[in-house]
Amino acid sequence: MSTRVLICDDSKLARKQLARVLPTDWDVEVEFAEHGQDALDILSSSAFDLLFLDLNMPVKDGYETLEALQSFEQAPAVIVVSGDVQPKAIQRVKDMGAIAFHKKPASSEELRSLLLSLGLMTDSDDKESKPTVAAPTAAEQFTLNDCLQEVSNIAMGRAASVLAEMLNVFIKLPVPTVNILEVGELQMALDYSVKDDSCSAVSQGFVGSGIAFETLLIFSDSSFPDMAKLLGVTEDITRELETELLMDVSSILVGPFMAAIGKQLNIDFSHSHPMLLGQHVKIADLINVKKATWKRTLAVEIVYEVENYQISCDLMLLFTEDSVPTLENLLSFLVEEDE
Known part of the structure; x- marks a missing residue:
């Protein structure tokens, strides 16, 4: 009898990637859900044996879904598959009932080993069987935004894990947004x-394989006291100390993020030195500094928040318009690798 599997992820690319790496000798029927509420609706009307669950999703995220599943009489076993690899995130989902955690992107060998260790499949399964996957629809075609969002999601989780481990905190992660924006937008x-009246920002340029972009890390000025506390700074917060804090946190977040982006795209990016773009300024003032450069840009935005602290920073990747065709081509190869 086939094992019924539900893959829940807001990313079309992630859903496809996970379905592609399921063991070919595992007799399963696979269906998909686009977010936690979608999964709960499906599970309310039909029984499944296993749920692969993402964490960072709109409508209902993975944590909310796990909480809701606790009231189900026949809840499936849950394996969380996420780019958020913070140790505290992994422990939280296990405390909420998940039987295992697997980082994105999953590989066929690692996933097979996990399923065998959990007793969800055995080597004696029919070697000729193949997973039965719901046929793709027109809506499952991938856009540049879909692919870049998922690549950024994985990189976001890697960077957050480094910061979380260093500061012994939990970083609340959003769904990255991807849009082509005019400078006014x-x-x-x-x-x-x-949300604050003023902010401070650090920028850094990156280039590689025909792709050029700038990272912009913006901190609400109200974040500085708690940032200093977490970094063990006890002296009075001067402008010089603020600049040092900005550069330190920028290095912690941007470095691992770019390493993860480069690994996924197979690119070694060269980069400029980070530069203080503005200190205690309004957003309009930041935009004016770079208005000529940012006339039209492909923007990826991620808002990091530290749980139980008043710390919020906005990480943006601003790709030049000329980079878009090359980026689209590289991301299309990433999709084809999973065909």
Whole structure:
């Protein structure tokens, strides 16, 4: 009898990647859910044996889904598959009932080993059987935004894990947003994310394999006291100390993030030195500094928040318009590798 498997992830690319690496000798029927609420609706009307669950999703995230499943009379076994590899995230999902955690992107060998260790499949399964996967629809075609969002999601989790381990905190992670923005739209997006009247920002340029972009890390000025506390700074917070804190946190977040992006795209990016773009300024002032460069850009935005602390920072990747065709081509190869 086939094992019924539900893959829940808001990323079309992630759903496809996971379905592709399921063991070919595992007799399963696979269906998909686009977010936690979608999965709960499906599970309410039909029984499944196993749920592969992402964490960072809209509508209902993985944590909310796990909590809701605790009231189900016949809940499936849950394996969380996520780019959020913070030790505290892994422990939380296990405390909430998940039987295992697997980092994104999953490989066929690692996944097979995990399933065997959990007793969810055996080597005696029919070697000729193949997973039965729901046929793709037109909506399952991948766009540049879909692919870049998932690549950024994985990189976001790697960077958060480094910061979380260093500071012994839990980083709340969002779903990355990807949009092509005119400079006025970029200012509106930043105004919405940065709620304070003033902020400070660090920028850094990256280039490699025909792709050029800038990272922009924006801190709400209200974050500085708690940032100093977490980094063990006891002296008075001067402008010089603020600059040092900005550069330290920028290095911690941007370095691992770019390493993870480069690994997924198979690119070694060259980079400039980080630069203080503005200190205690309004978003409009930041935009004015770079208005000529940012006329039209492909923007990836991630808002990091530290749980139980008043710390929020907005990481943006701003790709030049000329880089978009090359990036689209590279990401299409990433999709084809899973065919």
